[in-house]
Amino acid sequence: MAYNLFRDIEITGHIDSFNSPKDEKRLIPKWLSPLEPHQRHHGVRTNRVDGVGNWFLETNEFRNWSGASGGDGYVPPVLFCYGDPGVGKTYLR
Amino acid sequence: MIDHLCDQASKSDIAVVGLYCDFLAQHEQTTLNMLGAILKELINRREIPKHVKQAFKKAKRESSYLRPRLPDLLELIKATVASLPQVFICIDALDEMLPKHRSDFLRSLQGIVRGSPNTRVFLTGRAMVLQEIKEHFPGAVMVPISPTKEDVETFLVMKLEGDTEPNAMDDDLHTDIMRVIPENISEMRVG
Numbered sequence: 302m303a304y305n306l307f308r309d310i311e312i313t314g315h316i317d318s319f320n321s322p323k324d325e326k327r328l329i330p331k332w333l334s335p336l337e338p339h340q341r342h343h344g345v346r347t348n349r350v351d352g353v354g355n356w357f358l359e360t361n362e363f364r365n366w367s368g369a370s371g372g373d374g375y376v377p378p379v380l381f382c383y384g385d386p387g388v389g390k391t392y393l394r
Numbered sequence: 395m396i397d398h399l400c401d402q403a404s405k406s407d408i409a410v411v412g413l414y415c416d417f418l419a420q421h422e423q424t425t426l427n428m429l430g431a432i433l434k435e436l437i438n439r440r441e442i443p444k445h446v447k448q449a450f451k452k453a454k455r456e457s458s459y460l461r462p463r464l465p466d467l468l469e470l471i472k473a474t475v476a477s478l479p480q481v482f483i484c485i486d487a488l489d490e491m492l493p494k495h496r497s498d499f500l501r502s503l504q505g506i507v508r509g510s511p512n513t514r515v516f517l518t519g520r521a522m523v524l525q526e527i528k529e530h531f532p533g534a535v536m537v538p539i540s541p542t543k544e545d546v547e548t549f550l551v552m553k554l555e556g557d558t559e560p561n562a563m564d565d566d567l568h569t570d571i572m573r574v575i576p577e578n579i580s581e582m583r584v585g
Contacts, residue, residue: 329442329450332459334430335422338413339438354545358398362537366514367399367482378507379515379534381527386520 357382399482408480411435415490423491425498429467432483432506436474445473468502472509481513488519488527496523500530507531546576 357363366380399410411432415423437446449470453459462470475481483503488496507513517527518539527534550572557563 325442325447325450329446330434330437332450332453332461333434334427334461336413336419336427336431336434338411338431338435351548354539356542356544357537357539360537362535366516366535368480368514378511378513379517379527379531380537381517381519381524381531381534382537382539383519383521383524384539 399484407478408482409436409440409478410482410484412484413486415485415487417490420490420492420495424495425502426461426464426467428485428491428495428499429464429471429502430461433467433471433474436471436478436481443474443477446470464502468505471506475506475510475513479512481510482516483513484516486518488517489523490519497526500526504530543576547572550575 362380366378399408412435413428413431433446437443449462449466453462461467483506485503488500491499503515507515515531517534519527521538524536527536554563554568554571
């Protein structure tokens with residue numbers, strides 16, 4: 302699994318010359334994963350319709366989970382929302 | 395969901411991680427890549443923790459940047475999570491992940507949550523993965539999602555306002571759309 306992660310740098314042949322904090326900030330995320338969840342989130346945010354699904358944020362299940370209500374002190378750490386494709390799970394705000 | 399949590403998080407140093415699974419990227423969405431993405435999000439817009447820098451330097455020195463192995467990656471994530479006051483991990487569309495990757499991924503996620511009382515996990519997917527989630531997270535709270543009548547109306551109003559052919563619309567048709575469609579919610583899609 303030795304991906305050619307740093308092809309752009311290795312080509313230049315300056316492998317030891319990019320140890321600056323600035324380079325680390327750029328390279329470490331690349332090293333950790335090729336996935337870019339931020340880009341996808343931007344697309345979802347752009348397509349979301351304000352107000353749709355907001356009822357969910359008021360449910361006891363969500364409030365208990367996110368810690369908003371405190372309740373009896375027990376907060377379930379895992380919440381699973383399920384439904385058919387297209388019902389709006391991705392677009393819950 | 396992610397934005398709602400981020401609004402709360404901006405008031406303190408809470409980390410919100412959001413990952414999306416996608417049929418079209420199934421082969422990229424391996425356990426390692428997904429876990430790596432969790433850590434990537436955790437350190438996003440933060441000072442990179444010392445232990446992560448050290449692991450990176452070691453990989454650079456010893457293995458030409460080989461990505462971290464699963465046990466090492468899990469340790470890096472756990473140490474990072476432990477350094478933050480609270481962490482929310484949101485994973486969307488788990489059913490779109492390949493089954494073989496999903497079960498490894500859920501097991502790993504289970505390990506992260508178990509060791510970290512300050513972590514919350516939010517998952518979405520089709521009902522088909524419900525049983526699998528239960529097996530990995532017996533205490534998980536399951537919430538069925540379907541759009542409310544109000545959701546459908548809000549969605550329709552927005553779509554009608556953006557109509558690219560407004561001349562094809564008249565008042566009667568508009569009224570019919572707003573009356574008939576929300577009544578047939580079970581067939582509606584707002585996503």
